[in-house]
Amino acid sequence: MKKLFAGMLLFLAASLHSQNNFWPVDSLLVQYNKPETAGVSVLVVKDGKVVYNKQAGYANIEKKQPVTPQTVFCLASVSKQFTASCIVLLEQKHKLSFKDQLSKYFPEYSKKNITILDLLNHTSGIKNHEVISLIKGKEKLNYTNKEIRELLAPQELDFEPGTAFSYSNSGYWYLVRIVEKVSGESIVDFAQKNIFKPLKMKNTNYSYSFNSVKNAATGYKKENGINVICPVNSGEGSIAGGGVYGTAEDLNLWLTEMDNKKVLGEAFWNTILNQDAYEFDKENKSFYTKGLFITNYGGKKCISHGGDVEGFHNDLTYLPEAKMHVIILSNNDETKKALLFQAAANLSLGFGFKMPKAAMPAPTVKLSKDVLEKYVGIYEFEPGVAYKVTANDGFLNFTQLWDGVYLSVNASNSNTFPLDPDVVFTFNDEKNGKTQMLHLNQEGQEADFKRVDSAVMADFTSYTGRFRSELLNVEYDFFIKDGLLYYTIDKGIAQTTEIVDENLISIKEGKITYQRNADGVANEFILNHPRAKNFKFERIN
Structure with missing residues (x-):
């Protein structure tokens, strides 16, 4: 009896210790349990057991629907690992090769040495189609496949394939199309049959239409202290860098499979995790491989990928040496997922955690x-x-x-x-x-x-003028209003600029570097965005 009682005490102590490891994330989730606050779901697994699984806030504020374990989230770029997995499955069936040229499936790339592996690892040099559209002043959510292909076809590569890393949703748009061309099925059906159904991920799949997804959370952002619904990509071009919707409990099944490799097999996971990874940060020994980042967290190997679009912020992290994984899904645009991860993981990993002085934005008031x-x-x-x-x-x-x-x-x-x-x-x-x-x-x-009454204003005259890109068929006009430098795209809405130095300014679409003649007049500029570079604009006035 004494031994049984002692064992009971040890069990209770271990249980209490486990619960105490999660006080930081409990403290953060409390802040979501407020009226009209969009929510979050956090799930933690340690040594094969779910040790934390809680939700807070609303999945739909208007309908007063709380986030539950059954809530389905837009996963955004978390989807990339599933698209990459479809490619790996086809490679294992000898339907394609990672060495296949993109031109085999898209002839317009016949003069560009891009392989499927380059697409998988973001080393293709292909510009991001969403950024091209942004620079053209035609930012949108719903693209057709034809529109995406026409945006990308005339563009030069940002670098020689295989020589650099540049995260690109466009590369994954091509991968989705390759899956569909090679398999003869939509990626919706192929992934369902070969990944989600075998793993019993009953509430996860690709979808071309947000409105058709059952139990889907609505994404929210704050504008002037008021909740605003964030639209989600829909239509045939929406399955590119994203496109998957799922629950935390389904994603637990996915990461559990990554750990035990019982369904898809050792060979599959060896190909995903260990073969042909690209080292994009040599100093920190950080790699990207087939829809996953491989880095380290506190000296421990860390396999992860986030997913961020307006209104949704997600993160899947697997720490194989610690036998631990953490899933964070949120439909709240103000969610700080890195902080949530630290709060959920650090104490279990033996690290310290200090709660920041302001973990969530301060409450706002609307003044008259x-x-x-x-x-x-x-x-x-x-x-x-x-x-x-x-x-x-x-x-x-x-x-x-x-x-x-x-x-x-x-x-x-x-x-x-x-x-x-x-x-x-x-x-x-x-x-x-x-x-x-x-x-x-x-x-x-x-x-x-x-x-x-008045202040000395900087002189921005040397940045003004009208400039045009023939390749993009778009015109930028820079002008001074009320002493400040503004610009329009094709005579659209005036937007502000940030002066960095004499020849460099920052705008929403990227960084502009002016090229000046001997008299200091800017005859042209180059517009660079991290995901689409080297757009040349020439003065036209």
Whole structure:
């Protein structure tokens, strides 16, 4: 009896220890259990057992539907490992080879030495079609396959295939099409038959239509403190870098298979995880292989992939040496998934965890137009360093007059506007209905900006002009308005710029490098985005 009682105590102690390992993630999930807050699902497995499986917040705020274990999330780029797996299965059946040229399936690439392996490992040099569309000023969610192919066909590669790494959804669009060409089936049917059904992942599959997915969470972002529904890619071009919808419990089955290799087999997983990985970061010994990153976390081997689109943020992480995996799925655009992972994993791994001072954004309040109006004006720290403050619908815009950077900030109370926990604007010293002082606290460094009638503005004339790309058939117009540099794309909506230095500016579409003649006039510029490079624009006025 004494031995039995002692064993019971040991069991209870172990159980209590296991629960205590997850107090950090419990503390974070509490913040999702608030009215009108989109949610999250966190699942942790250690030594083959589910040791944590909790959900918080709403899957659908309007319908008051909470996140549950059955909630299906848009997985975004987590999907890539399933697309890569389809390719590996076809390779094992000798239906294709990783050495096959892309031109075998798409003749327009006959002069470009791109292999299927390059597509799998993001070493093809192919530009991202979504970025090309963004640069053309025609950003959209729903592409047809024809549109994607026409966007990509005339583009030069960003680098010689196999020589560099550049993450590309376009490469995975080609892989999906290759799966369908070679198998004679849609990837929806092929993956269901060869992956999801054998693994009993009953609530996971590719889908061309978000509206057809049962129990699907709705993605949300905040705009001026109000929840806004985020649209999801649909249509035939939507299965490219993403396209899979699934639950945390189904993804647990997938990572369990990655660990025990009982269904798809040792050969399959050896090909996925160990063959032909590309080392994209030699200093940190980080690799990419067939839809998965292989890095290290606290000195332990880490196999992972995230998935991020507006309104959805997901992460699958497998730590083979620790016999542990962590799944995080969220339909809340403000979710900090890296922090959630640390909170869920660190104590079980023997690492420490310190809760940040502000794990979630501070609550915001919407101020009246009359209250905001007393803050409007120009505040100067010293000549050449000033903020222009303007009011919008319930929030303030802070424009840095020395470089044109434009910040939209909500209030946390009647006079405080936190950009984030480390950057806080506070208004003080009200006289005659106008505040006279703007206080800035940036990571503990403080500065006071005094209200002035006017401030010295930077001269942005050398950046102005109309420029055109013949390849993209698009025109950019840079001009000065209210002392700041703006631009339009094909005479569309005016957007702000950020001046980096004399020849470099930053815009939403990427970085612009001006090429100037002997007189300092910019005759052309090169626009580079991390996922689509070297677009040349020439002056036309």
